[in-house]
Amino acid sequence: MPQRVASAGEEGSSDAVLIRRTMAEIGPVADKVTSYFYALLFVRRPDLRALFPPAMDIQRDRLLKALLTTAEHLDNTPVLVDYLRNLGRGHRKYGTLAEHYPIVGECMIGALSTYAATVWSPETEAAWVRAYTTMSQVMIDAVAADELRSPAWWHAEIVTHDLRTPDVAILTVRPNQPYPFLAGQYTSVETPWWPRVWRHYSFASAPRSDGLLTFHVKAVPAGWVSNALVRRARPGDVIRLGPPTGSMTVDHTSDSGLLCLGGGTGIAPIKALVEDVAERGARRPVEVFYAARTDHGLYDIDTLLRLQQSHPWLAVRAVIDQQARLRLPDALRDYGPWNEYDAYLSGPPGMIRSGIDTLRDIGIPSSRIRHDAVEELFLATS
């Protein structure tokens, strides 16, 4: 019988309560905990350092995000299992092996017990051991199943590199073997110039019969991967791709309209969604709002306007910050009603956050609002 440990205001199983208490305690010093974890890991297993990128900042943020997501969903098995399966599959490209999980668990508990000393107890430790054992088993099993059907990564040769603005390039790549994915998803990309540094990019086209994939990349200040892809990459260069992920996909069992907001290079997966609807030949309205700071920033407007010309169900509206009376997402209020629509948000984290607020405000329930994880986008912009 699980012990009841919760006080007023704390909900969930006793393990979930103990784990959330640990996370609340380490919150203010989370960066120290993750640094200490990696220090412990590399002191105990120096050979594992080679699996990680030279700069560890993003890696530390990812570890923290994984811990927080686990703590949040500990009592929601379907959500947690889905998250962990993806996490396990995503780790294959780093060279992670089942035998690495125990030492990672030991170091994680070492770091948490050091920094959450006031709430740490034998019960807390037992809760973490149980949670970590279950989590790692889900990840290991997902990897074993995935190994039977897909590679850990794909090589992809750049076939075209189209510099649309001084900072934005559209790259088309040919994977070395079939790459199954859904319109609206994203993947991780590693360039030959920054080994083991992976960044996320959305597919800018629905799956094509020739198997080619397209990405829109904006070079951001101090962004290693984005600058390499925009300024250095040329046709013939070979990059690596991780598995596809993301749930910002079209529900083809419904005939609701699609309300799509794309900010800057966030237009990439929106274009993929439009192509997906077009290929199904469905008669459902699709309304795209494409926002940029300047008209120069609407680097792919011609493609969208061409799609609009051939598809009567598609409406494309450009919103230029400098010229608009209302910026996105507020501009949505001038149109609608949107109650028969599913909403798709893609762009900078600030646009997604304010987009969610506006959409809820105009009556679209959260269950009909789709977007990628904002933390992942933040980690992606480099």
Ligand SMILES: NC(=O)C1=CN([C@@H]2O[C@H](COP(=O)(O)OP(=O)(O)OC[C@H]3O[C@@H](n4cnc5c(N)ncnc54)[C@H](O)[C@@H]3O)[C@@H](O)[C@H]2O)C=CC1
């Ligand atoms: N799946 C996704 O959600 C994808 C997200 N992205 C992200 O999109 C961003 C694109 O960067 P840029 O092209 O430099 O875009 P940007 O920073 O120039 O912003 C584009 C437009 O979004 C709107 N916007 C920006 N911040 C806002 C805020 N706080 N509140 C409301 N609206 C806001 C503005 O209209 C702005 O013109 C990157 O952060 C990238 O990671 C890119 C591709 C896919």
